[in-house]
Amino acid sequence: MAGSHKPFERVTISQVAEAAGVSRATVSRAFSRPHVLKAETVARIRAVAQTLGYAPNQTARALSTGRHGNIAIIVPDVANPFFPPLIRAAQEAAYEADYCVFLGNSDESGEREDGLVGRFAGQVEGLILASSRLPEARIRALAAMKPLVLVNRDVAGIPRVLIDTAGGAADGVRHLVALGHRRIVYVTGPAASWSNEQRRIAVRRAAAAAGVEMVALPAVRPSFEAGRKAVAAILQSGATAAIAFDDLTSQGVLAGLHERGLTAPDSLSLIGCDDVAGPMTWPPLSTISSRSREAGEIAVHILFDILRGRGVSDARYVLDTALVLRGTCGPPPQS
Amino acid sequence: MAGSHKPFERVTISQVAEAAGVSRATVSRAFSRPHVLKAETVARIRAVAQTLGYAPNQTARALSTGRHGNIAIIVPDVANPFFPPLIRAAQEAAYEADYCVFLGNSDESGEREDGLVGRFAGQVEGLILASSRLPEARIRALAAMKPLVLVNRDVAGIPRVLIDTAGGAADGVRHLVALGHRRIVYVTGPAASWSNEQRRIAVRRAAAAAGVEMVALPAVRPSFEAGRKAVAAILQSGATAAIAFDDLTSQGVLAGLHERGLTAPDSLSLIGCDDVAGPMTWPPLSTISSRSREAGEIAVHILFDILRGRGVSDARYVLDTALVLRGTCGPPPQS
DNA sequence: CTGTTAGCGCATTCAC
């Protein structure tokens, strides 16, 4: 039986070497550079290792080579539905390349993010910062010490993949204007968020270009609750349509509407962002498509390109988005 | 300025030792056991380290002590909304204790899960397996080699935290029966899932006890799509109510209903599980409450208890659940 | 209180 070892004790290269009647170096080669050994010896050593339950010690290997086989990914909030697909794709891509991934949750805090980076730094080959809340100077400093890829944060000179929701947001405004809306609310996301800035600016510009009013409403932190609480201000603003920072916030808005016996689009037209609610809300939420899964995968690949020593010092990968029309947009109420 | 070092190069304990005019051991102590040194020496060494930009190398430390300061958590699907709160809570609890967490996505596959465990094993002090898809024997073997905590998997002798949805599921059946339903569908989850078995059995028993029919319908993998596709079979079964493996599946069922111009509870009463859809669906989904956030936090704390050497060899922590009534349950259609 | 000595488990020069 191949599982009867002393608990909490690992088999080392030396034991395999002795059991196989070879030197430790040979065992090492059998695992790290098999092609330099006679195929037969490799097979024999591997067999012995198998029955002994030996597995190379990553830590020791890392200390010796400097390559840890780990990367880290830090997000502001794991529970925000925008991130899980990104995390999952990143983890899959890493797995394919025999890498392990650390996960960090910054809880929307730059300080926390910095603390996480510090802990990861010593045991990873590179970092992915998704929607980083860190000041630009700090990001630059980190990038100078560790390979770094940004997601949804546009810092010149640092490799980054951006989901360009500005286009979708502008489309949203134009669509609402075409329906007859003349005053549109933008329900804000986190102040330190690049995506939030992109959307806010896009909405403002598109509104200005169409000659309609745009009023920005703070929602502090993107969440269902924030959206629900924003409803009062939205209605009070006299706007007939709203674009929210993300779908989570939008779902809150929808709920806040329901609570008041109102509904979209009859009382308010609504557009979300990220397309994570799918057709799961009622009415099905119109939104701006996102591509977080792809973003995660691409970020990992860019990071690996850097690690392989290719001069990918200033990649800027932009993913387009589009308006996804479902059931929350319509003409303004007659009032 | 304290950030001007050669990129990608770390300063070691020796350089600090030389610069501070002490031995390497002393520098080491200044960071790992400061209280055994004169406060003044600690301060001086720390100052030197600061200006040199020194930070302890986790990998070397781990190799020497055997303590990596890392744990790993493996889930079947990061993108399944049941897990992000669990992951997040686990990561927060680990952060408080100065631990880093590896994340693995098994993609509902036992083999994948095993592969992940193998990679993590060498660099973590313990593992958390959430909804493990591994055979029981394998879990036992792993637990014999590494501290291990299970979530939603009941293996005697292995520390585990269980979300007992059986109670909620039985309540659900009784509620449906009280409303007048006489044939109830259970839309199945993954075969290897402990939670699925719990729910299936609970529904069957409660149905039997109430003298009503229960028909089990496979949904392969818990997902929106699986639920959507299950609608045909549900309707064909002649049942007037359904309990689904989870909220994700339920949302799919709701969508499938909408597609056919039907709705809950008029055409079908529906109960989900996990309470992750909240009031976001339409109609708001009745469901069985879950407590994945707590489960994640507790699992980490149990793991730490084990690591601290307390004899927590057979913890069995059970979290109760309850039926959460919203808007998808009603009397059966007259037909 | 602090310095000296010895490994942790592995990869990597060199020889043979």
Place this chain on the structure above:
DNA sequence: GTGAATGCGCTAACAG
């Protein structure tokens, strides 16, 4: 093709 040294950066006895 394989074995014998050496060191990765740090901590853990043991002295003094």
